[in-house]
Amino acid sequence: TKMKKDDIDYSLYLVTDSTPAILGNKDICEVVEAALRGGVTCVQYRDKTSDTGALVQTARKLHAITQKYNIPLLINDRVDVALAVGCEGVHIGQDDLDIESARKLLGHDKIIGVTVSNASETAAACEDGADYLGIGTVFATPTKENTKSIIGVDGLQQILLQLAQANSTVKTVCIGGINASNTSRVVWQSRVPGKGLDGVAVVSAIMAAADPEASARELSQLFKAPPAFARGIVTEGLQSRPPKDPEELVKLAPQVIQAVAQRKPLSHNMTNLVVQNFAANVALCVGASPIMANYGEEAKDLSKLGGALVINMGTVTPEGLDNYLKALKAYNAAGGPVVFDPVGAGATAVRRAATKKILGGGYIEVIKGNRSEILSCLPGGSTVQQRGVDSAAGDVDITELASALKELATLRKNIVVMTGKTDYVTDGAYVYKIENGHEYLGMVTGTGCCLGTTISAMIAAWPQDKLAATVAGLLHYNISAELAAEREDVKGPGSFVPAFLDELYKVRAATSEGDLEWLTRAK
Numbered sequence: 001t002k003m004k005k006d007d008i009d010y011s012l013y014l015v016t017d018s019t020p021a022i023l024g025n026k027d028i029c030e031v032v033e034a035a036l037r038g039g040v041t042c043v044q045y046r047d048k049t050s051d052t053g054a055l056v057q058t059a060r061k062l063h064a065i066t067q068k069y070n071i072p073l074l075i076n077d078r079v080d081v082a083l084a085v086g087c088e089g090v091h092i093g094q095d096d097l098d099i100e101s102a103r104k105l106l107g108h109d110k111i112i113g114v115t116v117s118n119a120s121e122t123a124a125a126c127e128d129g130a131d132y133l134g135i136g137t138v139f140a141t142p143t144k145e146n147t148k149s150i151i152g153v154d155g156l157q158q159i160l161l162q163l164a165q166a167n168s169t170v171k172t173v174c175i176g177g178i179n180a181s182n183t184s185r186v187v188w189q190s191r192v193p194g195k196g197l198d199g200v201a202v203v204s205a206i207m208a209a210a211d212p213e214a215s216a217r218e219l220s221q222l223f224k225a226p227p228a229f230a231r232g233i234v235t236e237g238l239q240s241r242p243p244k245d246p247e248e249l250v251k252l253a254p255q256v257i258q259a260v261a262q263r264k265p266l267s268h269n270m271t272n273l274v275v276q277n278f279a280a281n282v283a284l285c286v287g288a289s290p291i292m293a294n295y296g297e298e299a300k301d302l303s304k305l306g307g308a309l310v311i312n313m314g315t316v317t318p319e320g321l322d323n324y325l326k327a328l329k330a331y332n333a334a335g336g337p338v339v340f341d342p343v344g345a346g347a348t349a350v351r352r353a354a355t356k357k358i359l360g361g362g363y364i365e366v367i368k369g370n371r372s373e374i375l376s377c378l379p380g381g382s383t384v385q386q387r388g389v390d391s392a393a394g395d396v397d398i399t400e401l402a403s404a405l406k407e408l409a410t411l412r413k414n415i416v417v418m419t420g421k422t423d424y425v426t427d428g429a430y431v432y433k434i435e436n437g438h439e440y441l442g443m444v445t446g447t448g449c450c451l452g453t454t455i456s457a458m459i460a461a462w463p464q465d466k467l468a469a470t471v472a473g474l475l476h477y478n479i480s481a482e483l484a485a486e487r488e489d490v491k492g493p494g495s496f497v498p499a500f501l502d503e504l505y506k507v508r509a510a511t512s513e514g515d516l517e518w519l520t521r522a523k
């Protein structure tokens, strides 16, 4: 039977590796056959060191095996080897033979795949008639050191967006550091309206696995499964979804606050040195159970307690960053929500890099920050980001800003909160403005951070509607600040702090008893 190249299933794409570090002393043919039994749908023979004779010999053996399973075999780089073997095609990198020449040699029925890592390579590969794109390097990987660029899930998504906008039908797989712990979320998170990955390509996750068949089976199931945290999150047609009525959101706030009071959800804070104590007190006052635990290893157990995680980057260190990433993974695996506060993102190269790592390291339910922090979270290609970062004043047109916020929330399938005198909240469908609050909030330290803690309590207690939960958190917080600032015993920022804690507590207590007088201030 001859394979038609349009019908190729790219969902689990195995790239071989013959180096001792990965293959060990196993037989490549046995590993590939086991992987095929497990559900691999496409095989690329990649061997950077063997002589041509040996390459052809191994490729022939592999081809005999892949043919039994009716699965295509592609050869990395070497068009001559592919021709000698008569297999289904090649995979070429940016430094290899050009696509046009490869096409001339191979003809139109053969598959030509190309590695791309940015917009211009993508455009060129499509123009030149690549059948599929291997997009990477997604995550840094010991399998291929000195890769050109680590693009993360953001970079991957930018390329999918580019293809969607061009109505391209080219197939896509991603590569680089893909394994069972990240497959489903990378597939889910990178998806844009109209375009998602056709598959994932792996080397070590199968080639270096103790049981390649079992690993392949697991990966093939994970490719199709939405990740734990994605249950119930709409991924398509975000922009065309009808916006929720602001008044309805305000009306839900008391229910959310009551749910916090009843459930006392865990608010797991990995936060900076300045606000530990204040954030814990705020969590208690809004009705949550705080734990200030910065050690990532603990997150696995804590993530199973039904609470939410706050990652606050206020005092980022290399060790801290590792801890955040570990915790993020644990919460994603358990399906627990994560709030990210990119404190000072954009201020230093270290923080920009850390922001990128955290955003690429998992799924985040709510990103909360001030204007410059939020602008730093926008994907690289955003024009608003460039203007915002370039101009010292950071003056950005408000409609442009609103559409940037929607873009960010749509791409990330999450909630974005931009704080300031007016707070903006969006789920990608609509941007809501909240005008409550008091200037004292800006005069004492940690109030921004504690808002993240408050929101974490709300989404943990009200996971069914994270937008409503976030709005409830903002209202509870900001209106408590107004009530505190207006008290006669409050003379300034110093006396404001304890009064603010009191009012947070009192708003919760009143709401639990059905007294919603405070909510009439919502605006």
Ligand code: 3NM
Residues within 6 Å of the ligand: 015, 046, 115, 134, 135, 136, 137, 138, 141, 142, 143, 144, 147, 175, 176, 177, 178, 201, 202, 203, 204, 205
């Ligand atoms: N190509 P693993 S990354 C072969 O970015 C290869 O183009 C890459 O190995 C690219 O699945 C890579 O073990 C290695 O991380 C991927």
Ligand code: MG
Residues within 6 Å of the ligand: 076, 077, 092, 093, 094, 095, 096
């Ligand atoms: Mg190559």
